[in-house]
Amino acid sequence: MRIELQHVSKRYDAEAPSVQDLSLSVQDGELMTILGPSGCGKSTTLLMIAGIFPPSQGDILFDGHRVNNVLPKDRRIGMVFQNSALYPNLNVSKNIQFPLKNMGVGRKERIQRSEEAARMVQMSEYLRRKPSQLSGGQRQRVAIARAVVKQPGLLLLDEPLSSLDANLRGNMREEIRRLQKELGITTIMVTHDQEEALSMSDKIAVMNAGQLQQIGTPLQLYNAPANWFVANFLGMPAMNDLACTWRTDGCLLVTETGQAIPVNGGSGLSALRQDQPMRLAFRPHQVSLITSADQYRDTDVRGRVASVEFTGRERLVHIRVGHTAIKVYADMTEALDEQQEIALRLNVDYYLFDRETGENLRLPVVSSQPKISEIGDMSFVKQAAYSL
Structure with a gap:
């Protein structure tokens, strides 16, 4: 099932x-995640797609x-909530069968489909x-089984x-992705968890x-964030930035x-004015320690060097540049001591953001061809310069 939202508010x-004025499309069989902090509107969007909330426009x-x-009930959707929402008085089989019973499916078929x-x-x-x-x-597995037993065209995950605890989350991520690919169900998930x-x-x-703010593949969003919000929201540890003009x-x-x-490079640099405030930004792996x-x-x-944090196969070095805290990855062979003077050598793929608008000024120029560009869909707040 293909899903489209056209200027939905x-x-x-x-x-x-x-x-506000949300437009996006989800292709048949695709898993789309709506990601953002609490209160950003992601759950409201999901509930509008489900038909629980009507759109204002x-x-x-x-x-x-x-x-x-x-x-x-007529939208051919299956929905899974945060707390599983199972009926405590029913066993697993009857919980899975419940939507089929409401649909008038016969007992023999209900049992067969619930077992599958x-x-x-x-x-x-x-x-x-x-x-x-x-x-x-x-319990979440049962909730997913109850959602897919109806053979929906669209699966919604809130x-x-x-x-769940960290270990269970990792296992369930794999389970959901495996099941979604196996069934080929168009799926929309909302989460605040970037991982x-x-x-x-x-x-x-x-x-x-x-x-x-931006739509794209995980790699597109991580490597070519459209603005500072996307850049800072994606990635652990968060992206570093140094104030500059x-x-x-x-x-x-x-x-x-x-x-x-x-x-050097970047399509948005020519119009900059003298002393315009900027962010020089880079991820912890985009710098070399000298x-x-x-x-x-x-x-x-x-x-x-302020401190050195052991993470297993590498170390995370906390560095103070004036009053600014910077985090950089270093391998285990680097000799590093607290208060040691050090130099950061930026890789060529650092980022430059306008501090006032948040715009990424070092994005490559996008072709006018009607296809997904290498930086994804950049139609974000008040800036439609990049599109599919």
Whole structure:
């Protein structure tokens, strides 16, 4: 089932819109994750797709047919909630059969389909157990089986893993992705957990304050964030940034150190004004540590080691550049001590963001061809310069 949202908004009374002018499409068989912080409008969007909330404006289309006024029970959807929402007085088999019973499916077929659904989520041995006799992960498996037993065209997942511990979340991510691919069901998931989104999704739609920020594959969003919000929201540890200003001779002046760093490339640099505030940004793996003073370059950013964190196969080095905290990965062979003076040598793939608008100014120029570009769909707040 192909899903389209066309300029969808949702308002509650006179409040600011919970969702504002949202347009996106999900292809048949695709797993799309709507990702964002609490209160960004992602769950409201999911509930509008489900038919539980009507949109204040705009259209929702299933396979090209407008469904704004179609009841949830008639939308061919299956839904999984955060807390599994199983009936405590029914065993696993009867919980899975429940929607089929409401649909008027005969007893023999109900049993057959529920057993098949239980097998797909590896719960065949627990059909006679009550929900209270299951672990959290097992209850979510039952909830997923109950959602897919109806053979829906669309599966909706509302933060399905947030109540599970870390080990269970990892296992359930794999289970959901395996099942979704096996069945070929179009799936829309909402979460605030970037790890879930990056590991499970074909596409991710990032939202903030009710507005769409960017759509693309996990790799596109991670490597070419459209703006500072997307860049800072994706990635653990978060992206580093140094305050700086633009000089019209093509250099950045780093506020903390007073260094001038030449900048090459980027479609948005020509219109910058003198002393325009910027962010020089980079991920922890996009920098080299220089420990020997005789190897320093004028463009290296100087700092001091604040602490070193052991993470297993590598170390995370906390560095102070003036008053700014920076995190950088280092291998186990680097000799590093607290308060040691050190230099940061940026890789060529660092980022440059306008501090006022948040725009990424070092994105490659996008072709006008009507296909997904290498940086994804960049139609984010008030900027439609990049599109499919």
